[in-house]
Amino acid sequence: MVLFTTDHALVISFEIRLHRGLPPTRRAGLARLEPAVLLGAPLGSYARCDPGRFGAKTLQGQLHSVLVLATVPLIFTGIFAVGRRLWQHPAWRSLARYSIATAV
Numbered sequence: 169m170v171l172f173t174t175d176h177a178l179v180i181s182f183e184i185r186l187h188r189g190l191p192p193t194r195r196a197g198l199a200r201l202e203p204a205v206l207l208g209a210p211l212g213s214y215a216r217c218d219p220g221r222f223g224a225k226t227l228q229g230q231l232h233s234v235l236v237l238a239t240v241p242l243i244f245t246g247i248f249a250v251g252r253r254l255w256q257h258p259a260w261r262s263l264a265r266y267s268i269a270t271a272v
Contacts, residue, residue: 247271
């Protein structure tokens with residue numbers, strides 16, 4: 169759980185630096201990743217999955233289910249949107265292909 173929470177903290181740092189490093193444009197992709205990262209912190213630190221994963225009985229397990237349902241679509245659409253943003257800049261196209269393939 170510590171590593172999962174640390175991962176989300178590092179993603180926030182990466183996201184800020186990526187936004188600053190790219191040429192100015194709308195923040196559509198990063199705006200989707202921000203809530204996913206912020207929701208992922210309690211997911212990793214508190215909302216643990218119940219054994220068996222389906223049919224959660226505990227509050228933590230139910231919260232885990234809700235947070236996963238909220239974060240997963242945000243992550244995939246955010247990665248896709250960032251890939252589209254990278255595609256607009258020739259120097260970043262190789263990373264755009266990788267990002268779009270990851271989202272798909």
